[in-house]
Amino acid sequence: MRRLWLIFAQTVTAGLAILFVVSTLKPEWLGKPIHNGTSIVALKESSTGGEPLIGTGSYRDAARKALPSIVHIFTSQKIRMPRHPLIDDPIFRHFFGERPEADGQTKSGLGSGVIVSPSGYILTNFHVVDGADQIEVAMIDGRNLNARLVGGDPESDLAVLQIAPEHSPEPKFPAITLGQMDTVGVGDVVLAIGNPFGVGQTVTMGIVSALGRSHLGINTFENFIQTDAAINPGNSGGALIDSQGNLIGINSAIYSRSGGSLGIGFAIPISTAKNVMEQIIQTGTVTRGWIGVEVQQITQELAESFGLPSIEGALIAGVQRGSPADAGGIKPGDILLVVDGKSVKDPQAMLDLIAAQKPGNLVPFKLRRQKTLFDTSIRIGIRPQLKRERE
Missing domain, CATH: 2.30.42.10 (PDZ domain)
Incomplete structure (x- = not known):
């Protein structure tokens, strides 16, 4: 009896050892999922003949779809210096001569924008281009193109630009796909794309934290998407996309005590942005x-x-x-x-x-x-x- 018990114990021990080795080196033999970084591959039979099914751990397809439509916006504005009150006084001119008026300093700014039309229309925030004398957009392919302000709406903090036609006689720019707000819900995964701090095109991930945020004192008309996807200075005017790469919002503002992201960002929903954009393109202004x-x-x-x-x-x-x-x-x-x-x-x-x-x-x-x-x-x-x- 003792000999039988010893044989049983040795058999169980050997079996457990074999199971440990197989589960460590060849987990697919046991039908277990394989973790390969950002995705999970499970060996399950599919309708295509047993190919591995890829999970949704990676959002590279959504990012790849949207990235060509996101531009960096660089603005310059000449600060006009006040005219000297005595510039026309003969005595002043006698002692100090004919002094040319100062041209003033040049103020530069940066932000992001989203190409929403093959003809080169770009959605961005009004505060990104407010007062700009010159606007330049940088494409993902390395081109720097001049753009003009079609119109802006400070009460919703939205503006529409258009890439100057001389850059492309027959415009064909990579336009992003517009999403639908009625399919967006709290908890949905979202990606924020822009140019934070001017470091270059950057993608951050989060979820929709809340919908319909208002009474924030940011704009006159507020109906924000709140997200914890990192949004920083330079992201303004950039894209908030869903997991399919569709545009659902224009990143606009953050709640911050330090100037950096604290996980509370706000985006203007695409339903609002689309309405404002269409009015600006048609009439140059927004009527309410x-x-x-x-x-x-x-x-x-x-x-x-x-x-x-x-x-x-x-x-x-x-x-x-x-x-x-x-x-x-x-x-x-x-x-x-x-x-x-x-x-x-x-x-x-x-x-x-x-x-x-x-x-x-x-x-x-x-x-x-x-x-x-x-x-x-x-x-x-x-x-x-x-x-x-x-x-």
């Missing part, structure tokens, strides 16, 4: 609805003092004389609740809803005045363009 009111957030204290059932809505703090709101009978102290059948949650929502209306349309509004609800119709005006001071 406007009624001419100043609004205020309804706090819990205000709701209690006004006897309101909730804090939803936008408190009308002022009405511009002669504006569409004035013509529609809106008065300070009214609370705007509904625009064209859509509820107003807060002032930002009201701004977005009115801006989305087509100027000239007669739109129904629902408001509260003291404790009475009432309806009115307002003919939407054109939102005045935001003026930007040039340095």
Whole structure:
């Protein structure tokens, strides 16, 4: 009996030793996955006759698809020096001579952009090219090409450039594929591509951390994609792509206390960028609805003092004389609740809803005045363009 037990123990030990050697040197014999760096190869039978199935650990195909469409943007702006107040004074000229006016200094900047059309249209951030006298884009193939500003929208921080036609009489540039925001969800893998700190084209990976971020004080109109993919200075205007290489956002801003990435970045969704881009290409500007009111957030204290059932809505703090709101009978102290059948949650929502209306349309509004609800119709005006001071 003891001899049989000894033989059994030796057999088990030898079997375990063989299993260890096989699993270490030839794991595929056991049907185990093989880890080869960034991907996982599993020897499973496929419809093509037993070829290994590659997992999704690598996003090289998505990057390879998008990279040719990403450009580096270099801008220069001449800073105009103020004219000397005594330059025309004869006494000043007698003692100091004919002094030529200083040309000033040249300010340079860098950022990123995304080619969205074979004809050379490029999407980027407005702040990347704001005030630039000269714009140059660097392609992935090494070409440096001049570009012109087609138009910009400071309220969404978007701008459209076009590569100068002399570079290609028959333009055929590598345009990126535009994605669909309705397929994007929190947790999706995304890649950010740009030129951080001017080091060169760089790809970083993260996920969609949140959608619809607003009330950040970055732009007038905010509906950001939040991501933890590293975004740094120089990435502005670059691409946020999905795992298939499709453009889903334009990288715009980061939350940072040091100037570097802390894992909280914001991108303008492609749905917004596409709408702005199409308007700029067609008309050179962006047209939004406007009624001419100043609004205020309804706090819990205000709701209690006004006897309101909730804090939803936008408190009308002022009405511009002669504006569409004035013509529609809106008065300070009214609370705007509904625009064209859509509820107003807060002032930002009201701004977005009115801006989305087509100027000239007669739109129904629902408001509260003291404790009475009432309806009115307002003919939407054109939102005045935001003026930007040039340095």
